[in-house]
Amino acid sequence: MPSLQESKLAFIGGGNMASAIIGGLVSEGVNKQNIYVSEPWDVNRDKLAAVGVRTTTVNSEAGADADIVIIAVKPQVTKGVCEELGASWTQRQTLPVVVSIAAGITLNSLQEWSRTSDGRSAHVVRVMPNTPALVGEGASGAFASADVTAAEKELVNSLLSSVSKATEWVDKEELLDVVTGLSGSGPAYFFAMVEHLVASATSLGLSQEQATRLATQTCLGAGKMLVESSDEPGQLRKNVTSPNGTTYAALQTFEALGFKETVDKAVKAATSRAAELGNTLAK
Ligand SMILES: NC(=O)C1=CN([C@@H]2O[C@H](COP(=O)(O)OP(=O)(O)OC[C@H]3O[C@@H](n4cnc5c(N)ncnc54)[C@H](OP(=O)(O)O)[C@@H]3O)[C@@H](O)[C@H]2O)C=CC1
Ligand SMILES: O=C(O)[C@@H]1CCC=N1
Numbered sequence: 001m002p003s004l005q006e007s008k009l010a011f012i013g014g015g016n017m018a019s020a021i022i023g024g025l026v027s028e029g030v031n032k033q034n035i036y037v038s039e040p041w042d043v044n045r046d047k048l049a050a051v052g053v054r055t056t057t058v059n060s061e062a063g064a065d066a067d068i069v070i071i072a073v074k075p076q077v078t079k080g081v082c083e084e085l086g087a088s089w090t091q092r093q094t095l096p097v098v099v100s101i102a103a104g105i106t107l108n109s110l111q112e113w114s115r116t117s118d119g120r121s122a123h124v125v126r127v128m129p130n131t132p133a134l135v136g137e138g139a140s141g142a143f144a145s146a147d148v149t150a151a152e153k154e155l156v157n158s159l160l161s162s163v164s165k166a167t168e169w170v171d172k173e174e175l176l177d178v179v180t181g182l183s184g185s186g187p188a189y190f191f192a193m194v195e196h197l198v199a200s201a202t203s204l205g206l207s208q209e210q211a212t213r214l215a216t217q218t219c220l221g222a223g224k225m226l227v228e229s230s231d232e233p234g235q236l237r238k239n240v241t242s243p244n245g246t247t248y249a250a251l252q253t254f255e256a257l258g259f260k261e262t263v264d265k266a267v268k269a270a271t272s273r274a275a276e277l278g279n280t281l282a283k
């Protein structure tokens with residue numbers, strides 16, 4: 001098995017998530033000539049070509065001699081893409097490791113859809129990354145099919161580690177849907193929070209620019225404390241909250257309006273949607 005630096009990587013789909021991972025890989029020093037992206041939309045393709053990676057519009061061309069093929073298209077088009085790739089690999093003796101980042105799509109579907117014309121199926125790893133991969137701060141969950149070897153798992157691990165600070169291998173496939181509801185979709189929860197904080201502070205008189213700088217740095221600072229402090233999140237919260245002070249007033253308001261229940265329902269909605277996508281598209 002080649003190392004990550006020696007491996008040929010193919011991305012099928014060059015949208016938001018593929019661009020984030022590719023950006024992370026390139027800034028980690030992965031050879032751009034070893035990254036080949038297939039993307040139908042010229043705007044996305046041109047952006048990736050500007051980064052210096054190889055591009056094409058033909059999926060089978062990108063995947064022809066790749067060691068790892070990363071399926072980074074929407075769940076709804078994953079079946080067609082896998083069928084196209086599987087058929088094109090019939091002449092290959094050694095099949096690539098397939099890494100799918102499509103929310104919800106099961107290992108079973110991925111292996112069935114990507115069978116070669118002579119009935120062989122690739123070793124598949126399902127991964128749920130997130131967009132902070134672009135700045136080397138991603139969080140990823142992963143689950144491998146039983147036939148994935150230790151060396152293949154290690155290769156995928158080093159791919160993920162180059163863009164993720166936390167890579168969690170889960171021991172049941174369904175848990176990847178929970179990872180999707182937590183960290184896959186999670187960056188959007190924090191972005192929405194910052195949007196609302198800025199809107200609120202702006203309505204109270206701060207300029208948009210000042211409010212954005214303060215809210216953004218607060219988010220980064222809190223995140224850094226969560227990573228670096230030995231205290232639990234609950235303790236860090238308590239450290240900010242003076243008795244009957246300002247934070248207490250805000251947190252009481254959150255609580256009275258059902259903050260915990262809202263977060264719980266939102267994570268469960270995202271988790272269920274991931275499972276639903278997998279079930280609906282399995283046919
Ligand atoms: N965005 C995120 O935060 C995360 C996304 N994911 C998963 O990653 C996958 C991609 O999501 P995201 O990057 O946001 O989506 P995007 O729509 O940004 O990217 C998908 C890309 O695939 C292209 N595409 C469409 N059809 C084909 C095809 N047949 N062959 C090759 N490329 C094709 C699309 O082109 P065109 O626009 O022309 O259709 C588009 O550029 C999804 O399955 C999603 O569940 C996982 C974790 C996080
Ligand atoms: O919203 C979505 O479906 C994708 C999966 C996780 C993040 N974005």
